[in-house]
Amino acid sequence: MNRLVRHLRDGVAPLVDLVYPPRCPLCGCAIASQSGLCADCWSELRIPGEPACATCQRPLEGTAAQDGAVCAVCLAKPPKHDGIAAGTLYSDGSRKLVLSLKHGRRIALAPLMARLIAARLPQLEGEWIVVPVPLHRWRLWSRGFNQAALLAREIARLKGAKLVVDGLLRTKRTPMLGGLGKRARARVLAGALAAHPQRLAEIEGAQVILVDDVLTSGATSDACVGTLKRAGATKVIVACFARVLDEVDGHAPVPQTETPGALTPGVP
Numbered sequence: 359m360n361r362l363v364r365h366l367r368d369g370v371a372p373l374v375d376l377v378y379p380p381r382c383p384l385c386g387c388a389i390a391s392q393s394g395l396c397a398d399c400w401s402e403l404r405i406p407g408e409p410a411c412a413t414c415q416r417p418l419e420g421t422a423a424q425d426g427a428v429c430a431v432c433l434a435k436p437p438k439h440d441g442i443a444a445g446t447l448y449s450d451g452s453r454k455l456v457l458s459l460k461h462g463r464r465i466a467l468a469p470l471m472a473r474l475i476a477a478r479l480p481q482l483e484g485e486w487i488v489v490p491v492p493l494h495r496w497r498l499w500s501r502g503f504n505q506a507a508l509l510a511r512e513i514a515r516l517k518g519a520k521l522v523v524d525g526l527l528r529t530k531r532t533p534m535l536g537g538l539g540k541r542a543r544a545r546v547l548a549g550a551l552a553a554h555p556q557r558l559a560e561i562e563g564a565q566v567i568l569v570d571d572v573l574t575s576g577a578t579s580d581a582c583v584g585t586l587k588r589a590g591a592t593k594v595i596v597a598c599f600a601r602v603l604d605e606v607d608g609h610a611p612v613p614q615t616e617t618p619g620a621l622t623p624g625v626p
Contacts, residue, residue, distance in 0.1 A: 382394075382395050382396035382399055383395065383458065383464060383466070383467055383470075384396075384399045384451070384454050384455065384458070385398065385399055387399075394470065395470070399451060399454075400451075401451075402449060402450050402451025402452075402454075403446050403449065403451040403452055403455075403474075404446055404447040404448075404449045404451070404452070405445075405446055405447075405474075406444055406446070406447055406478065406601070409427065411427065411428055411429035411431075411432055412425070412426045412427060412428055413428050413429070413432040413436075413437065413441065414429065414431070414432055414437060414439075414441065414442045415441065415442050415443065415444060415478070416429045416431065416432075416442075416603065417447075417603070437576075437580075438580055438583045438584055438587070438594075439568075439579065439580075439583045439594050439595065439596045440593045440594055440595055441480065441595045441596070442573065442595070442596045442597075442598070442601065443475060443478040443479045443480070443567075443595060443596070443597045443598075444475070444478060444573065444597075444598050444599070444600070444601035445471060445474030445475040445477070445478055445598070445599045445600070446474060446599060446600050446601070447600070447601055447602075447603060448572070448600045448601060448602040448603070449600075452599065452600035453600070455467055455470075455471060455599070455600075456571050456572055456599065456600055459471065459505050459508070459571065460505045460571060463502070463503075465503060465505075465508055468505070468508035468509055468511075468512055469512050471509060471512075471571075471599045472508075472509045472511075472512030472513050472516065472599075473512070473516065474599065475509065475513060475569070475597050475598065475599055476512075476513050476516040476517055476597075478597075479513075479517065479567070479595065479597060480595075482517060482519070482565075484565060485519075485520070485564070485565065486517065486519040486520070486564070486565045486566070486567055487519060487520045487521070487522045487525065487560060487561070487564050487565070487566055487567070488510045488511075488513055488514040488517070488519045488520065488521050488522065488566075488567045488569060489510065489522050489523075489525035489526055489561075489566055489567070489568055489569070489582075489586065490504060490506035490507040490509070490510035490523060490526075490568075490569045490570070491506045491526070491568065491569065491570040491578060491579070491582055492504065492506075492524075492526045492527055492528040492551070493506075493528060494528040494530070494531045494532070495528075496531055497531070505571050506569050506570045506571055507523050507569075509569050509570075509571060509599065510523065510567075510569040511523070513567060513569055513597060517567070519567065520560075522557055522560055522561070524554050524557060525553065525554055525557045525560065525561055525566075525586075526551055526552070526553060526554065526582055526585060526586070527551070527552050527553070527554050528550055528551055529549070529550060529551065529552050530549060530550040532546050532547060532550050540575040540576070540577050543575055543577035543578070544577050544580070544581070547577060547578060547581040548581075550581070551581050551582060551585045552585060553585055553586065553588075553589035558589055558590070561586060561589045561590055561591050562589065562590030562591075563590055563591075563592055564590075564591050564592065565591070565592060565593040565594075565595075566586055566591045566593065566594045566595070567594075567595050567597050568582055568583060568586065568594055568595065568596050568597065569597045569598070570596070570597075570598045570599075571598065571599050571600065572598060572599065572600045572601075572602065573596065573598040573600070573601045573602065574602045575602075579596045579598075582594075583596065
C-alpha cells in the first residue's frame with residue numbers, strides 16, 4: 359500500500375508542480391520541490407551541532423568537549439527528562455516557521471519541521487510511543503488544531519513509533535506564560551496536566567517521545583514529563599522544533615515579555 363501511494367504521488371507530482379509551481383513557504387521564492395525551503399531561508403535556521411551536552415543536547419563551547427560531557431545546567435539540577443532533541447535553535451528562521459504553522463495555519467509545514475526534529479532524535483531501541491504536549495479543549499476548538507499533535511503524527515510515522523495523540527490532557531485552562539519566570543510558570547501549570555485515564559495502560563512501562571513546537575523555559579515540558587513518569591513511563595525524551603537558549607547568540611532574541619510559542623496576543 360505504501361509503495362502504491364508513493365507511485366501515485368510521484369506520478370502526479372509533475373502535474374501539481376505545473377499547476378502550483380514550488381515556492382518557498384517563507385519567502386515565496388521559486389524552489390525545486392514542494393517540500394523544502396529556499397537556500398536563503400535554510401540559512402536562517404540554526405541547526406544544533408556538536409559538541410553538545412550528553413543529557414540535554416545543549417551546545418557546549420569549544421571543540422575539546424569529550425563524549426559524555428554534561429553541561430553546567432544539567433549538573434546543577436539534573437533534569438526530569440531523559441534527553442532533548444531540538445530540530446533547531448530559536449532564531450529568525452525558526453520563529454517564522456513556528457508562527458506560520460501555529461498562527462498562520464500553514465499545517466503543510468508540519469512534515470518539514472518534523473523531519474528536522476526526527477533527525478536529532480537518538481537511535482531508538484525497543485518500542486516507543488509519541489505523545490504531543492496537549493492544548494486545553496477551549497484553545498483547541500478556537501485554533502482548530504494542535505500544532506504539537508501535527509508534529510507528533512509525522513515523527514511517529516518517520517520513526518515507526520505509535521502515536522498516542524491524547525496521552526496527556528490539559529485539565530485546566532492556563533493564562534499566557536509570557537513574562538513569567540520558570541517558578542511562576544510551574545505554579546501556573548500545577549494541576550493543569552493529567553494522563554488520559556483511557557491511555558494509562560499504553561503509558562505504563564512505555565518509552566515516550568514528548569513533542570512540542572517550542573521549548574522555552576522547560577516549565578511545560580517538565581510538567582508533562584512529571585505527569586508521564588507518575589503514570590509509569592520509564593523514559594521520556596523531549597522533542598521540539600525550536601529550542602530557546604539564552605546563552606546562544608541567536609538572531610532573534612526573545613523579549614522578556616513574551617514566549618516564542620505565544621506571540622499572538624490572547625493565543626498562548
